[in-house]
Amino acid sequence: MTAIDILGLEKTYSVGFWRKKPKTALHPLHLRVEEGEIFGFLGPNGAGKTTTLKMLMGLVYPTAGSARILDMEINDPRMKAQIGFLPEQPYFYDYLTAVELLDYYGQLSGVAPKERSRKVREVLERVGLADVIRVQLRKFSKGMLQRVGIAQAILHDPRIVFFDEPMSGLDPMGRREVRDLMEQLKHEGKTVFFSTHILSDAEALCDRVAIIHLGELRSVGAVVDLTSSIEGNVELVWHGNKIPAAMNALGADCHVTGDTVRAVLLEGNQEAALEALRREQLRIISLIPVRTSLEEYFVRKLQPSKAVAGVTR
C-alpha cells in the first residue's frame, strides 16, 4: 500500500515588502513512499525539505498540487491520528514536565485515558528519559528535547512517522540510538519518512532516498541503485614501481608503495589501462571497483547541470 503519495505539490511565497516577487520554495514534487519503508529525504539547507514536510502536516498550504497520506487528504483528522511528526529543532511547552507534555499530546491524539499513562511511561523509557520524567522541560538540554520530540511523535503508535532532521542536536551515542529506534519502527511495520543532510545516516538506514535541491527533486531510488547508476572508479594494483606513460593520459591517480603501484581511475578507462600494463609486461595484482558513496553521488547531483554532463542520471 502507498503510505505517502505526493502529486505535484508546489509552494511559492511572495517576498518583499512593497513590490512583492514570487519565490519558489518547492517546484512541483511527485513522490511516492510505500508502507513499511524507511525513506530519506535528502538535501542541503534550504532545499525545500522542511517546506515539503510542513505541507504534508497541513501547517503550510501548497500553491498547487496535492498529497495523500494513507489514502486520505492531508487535513483529514483520521489520517492525522495515524501519523507522528517531529519538527526540526523542536521546542515544547517548557512549563510542563515530560510526563505532562506527553499526556497532553496523548489526549490530543485520542489515546484512551487508561492506556495513556502506560504508553507515556513506555515511550519515555524507549527514548532514554525515564529518570527525568518529573523535571520541567525548561531544564532539558537540546539533546533531551530532541528525545522528547521523538517520544511525542511515536507515543500514539502511529503508522507513519515523519522526522525533520531527527539527529540534530544529538551526540554520537544519541544518533546511534535514534538510528536503532528507526530500525525498530521499521521492524514494527511502520513507515519512517525523515529529512536529513547527514548522508551517512541516510546511507545506513534508508530503503530509498530522494534528493532535493533548490526546491527541485533531483533523484529517487534505493541507495545502491543510485550510487551504481553513476560511473565509478576502479582501483588497479600491479607489481613493480614502474608507471606506464599511458596511465597519465588515462587520468589515473598513481601511488608507489614499496614494490607495488596503486592507481585509481575511471571505470571506463580500465581496459586501456590493463592493455598498457600488459604491453609493459607488468604483473597485475588486483582490479577492484571502488564503490561510489552516497555522499559522492549527492555532491554530483547538487552540482550545476553543466558540471554533471556525462554522468548517468
Added chain:
Amino acid sequence: MNGRIVYIASNTFREAVRDRVLYNLIAFALLMSGAAILVGQISIGIEHLVVVNLGLTAVSLFGVVIAIFIGIGLVSKEIDKRTLYTVLSRPVRRWEFIVGKFFGLAGTLVVNTFFMALGVFAALLYVSHHFHLSDGWVLVALYFIILQFLIITALALLFSSFSSPLLSAVFAFALFVIGTFSEDLRGFAGMTHGLTRWLATGAAYLVPNFSALNVISSVAHEQPVPGQLILSNTAYALVYASMALCGAVLIFERRNLK
C-alpha cells in the same frame, strides 16, 4: 464541549498558572487590604463607595492587562516557538485550537476575578463591618467585568492571529480605551453631519461598547442594575466575542505557519 478544546483550554490555564500570572492576586490582596485600612481612616461616611469604586476598577484593570498580555501571545508565541507544529500535526483542527485557547484564558480570568472579588468583599467587610443587601449588585458589576474580559480576550486573539505581539497589544489596548468611551463616541456621532456622522456612527458600533458594561459607579452608589441591562449586556458580549473569535478562526485557518 469537544474533548480537544477542553484539553487545549486546560493546558492554556495551566500555562497561565505556571507563568505566575495568578501572582497578581497577591499584589491585589495587598492593594485591597492597604486601601481598606487607608479608606477607613481618611473617608467618613463614604468608605463603602470608595472601596467598591476602587476595588472593582482594580479588578477590571488587572483583568484587562492580563487578558491583553496573555491573549496577544496565545497564538503568536505558539507559532514563534513552533509548539503549534506538534499540536496541529495531530487530529486537532485549527478552529479547535483557537477556541480552546480562548476558553483557557477566559477560565484563567474567571478564576482570577473570583479571588479578586473575595478581596473586594473582605475590604468591604472591613470598612462596613457587615454586608448590605445592595452589595449583591457588586456581583452584577463583577459579572459585567467578566463579560468585558471575554470580549478583550477574543479581540486579543483576533489581533494575535495576524499581527505581531506588540501591534496586537497596541490594537487591543486602543480598542479597550475607545470602547470605554464608546458612549461619548455615539454622542459625538449624534452631534455631527454628513460623512463624519456616518464614520463616527460606524466606528461607535464597531468598537466594543464597554461603557454599557461599566456599572461600577452606580453600584458604588448602591443603585440597582436593571434586569434588561443584564440580559442585553450578556447577549451583546457573547455575540461580540463570538464574532471576534470567528474572525480569528477565519484568519488563522488561512495562515501559513512559516
